[in-house]
Amino acid sequence: MLLAINPIAFGIGSLQVHWYGIILGTAALVGLLLAIQEGKRFGMNPDFFMDLVLIGVPSAIIGARIYYVAFKWEDYRDNLSEIIKVWHGGIAIYGALIGAIIAALIYVRRKGYSFWRIADICAPGLIVGQAIGRWGNFMNQEAHGGPVSETFLRNSLHLPDFIVNQMFIDGQFYHPTFLYESLWNIVGLVLLLILRRRPFLRAGELFMSYFIWYSIGRFFVEGLRTDSLDFTGPEWLASLMNGLWAPMTWMGFEPGYMTYGGNVRISQLLAVLIVIAAFILMFVRRKTGAASARYSDPIERVKGKDTQEHPSGGPKDTVESSASAKPSDPTTDH
Numbered sequence: 606m607l608l609a610i611n612p613i614a615f616g617i618g619s620l621q622v623h624w625y626g627i628i629l630g631t632a633a634l635v636g637l638l639l640a641i642q643e644g645k646r647f648g649m650n651p652d653f654f655m656d657l658v659l660i661g662v663p664s665a666i667i668g669a670r671i672y673y674v675a676f677k678w679e680d681y682r683d684n685l686s687e688i689i690k691v692w693h694g695g696i697a698i699y700g701a702l703i704g705a706i707i708a709a710l711i712y713v714r715r716k717g718y719s720f721w722r723i724a725d726i727c728a729p730g731l732i733v734g735q736a737i738g739r740w741g742n743f744m745n746q747e748a749h750g751g752p753v754s755e756t757f758l759r760n761s762l763h764l765p766d767f768i769v770n771q772m773f774i775d776g777q778f779y780h781p782t783f784l785y786e787s788l789w790n791i792v793g794l795v796l797l798l799i800l801r802r803r804p805f806l807r808a809g810e811l812f813m814s815y816f817i818w819y820s821i822g823r824f825f826v827e828g829l830r831t832d833s834l835d836f837t838g839p840e841w842l843a844s845l846m847n848g849l850w851a852p853m854t855w856m857g858f859e860p861g862y863m864t865y866g867g868n869v870r871i872s873q874l875l876a877v878l879i880v881i882a883a884f885i886l887m888f889v890r891r892k893t894g895a896a897s898a899r900y901s902d903p904i905e906r907v908k909g910k911d912t913q914e915h916p917s918g919g920p921k922d923t924v925e926s927s928a929s930a931k932p933s934d935p936t937t938d939h
Contacts, residue, residue, distance in 0.1 A: 623744075624741065625745055628741040632735070640726055657709060673696055677834065717907040725811040728801075728812045736788075749779040751780055751861035752778065755773075782826050782829050785829070789818075793818040806899060807900065816879050821876070833872060836865075
């Protein structure tokens with residue numbers, strides 16, 4: 606008999622604590638710790654990153670909800686009260702990233718730092734957070750792919766029983782797309798940790814490398830899912846998306862069905878646009894000199910910005926709080 610994991614971890618009276626919330630909290634904590642550890646190399650106060658998380662997490666939830674509602678407005682326009690009921694489902698990771706980035710941009714600029722420098726420090730934390738967070742989908746038996754056989758899961762993927770059992774939903778086994786994306790992100794984390802110690806890396810490029818890596822993986826995994834936001838686009842666009850996804854077909858994978866009857870998955874299209882935009886932005890920033898600072902350079906603050914909050918605990922009248930905190934040898938990973 607196949608037994609699924611209970612999505613409720615434990616209860617305290619009438620309060621039920623779900624695994625999903627525990628896993629997302631763990632994801633945020635691990636990402637925060639990575640950012641704090643790297644920030645110390647540049648003489649930055651851990652409180653800066655803690656405040657950033659406190660602002661970024663709710664902004665991400667709001668952004669994720671707005672993104673989903675915007676693309677499924679026909680389901681909400683006649684029932685506006687449903688918009689705030691996030692617990693009924695309906696959030697999107699790209700919306701979460703947009704919300705978090707907007708909040709971080711405002712906060713970081715207000716503190717007098719370069720957004721690109723702080724975004725670089727946070728990039729590994731973002732991708733590890735997504736790698737961990739996908740296991741929340743596993744616990745809820747959601748965000749899976751199309752139907753597969755038990756033999757495929759056990760003999761082709763060699764998955765352990767607890768994953769195989771959890772992928773048995775309403776009498777059918779499904780692609781563990783949460784696992785594919787989680788593993789892709791873990792590999793991405795390793796690559797980012799290696800890349801950030803390379804002397805050629807310029808400001809902002811680690812953050813954009815994160816987006817490139819994540820979006821490539823998301824493009825291919827998204828094609829397997831059965832809960833994608835989609836729309837009916839021109840035939841040439843649908844053919845382009847299918848052509849780019851063709852390597853998955855060659856490896857024996859079949860695309861999941863379109864949830865809303867369209868022919869283009871929004872997340873796939875956005876992933877392609879993000880990859881193109883990231884490469885163009887890196888090229889333009891280097892060409893124009895906007896990326897003159899290297900990742901390993903000291904992080905300086907703009908004069909007059911919150912100087913009373915010296916990130917390394919120094920005097921209140923300090924102007925450039927971390928310029929004097931020379932990071933360690935960029936070729937050494939900590």
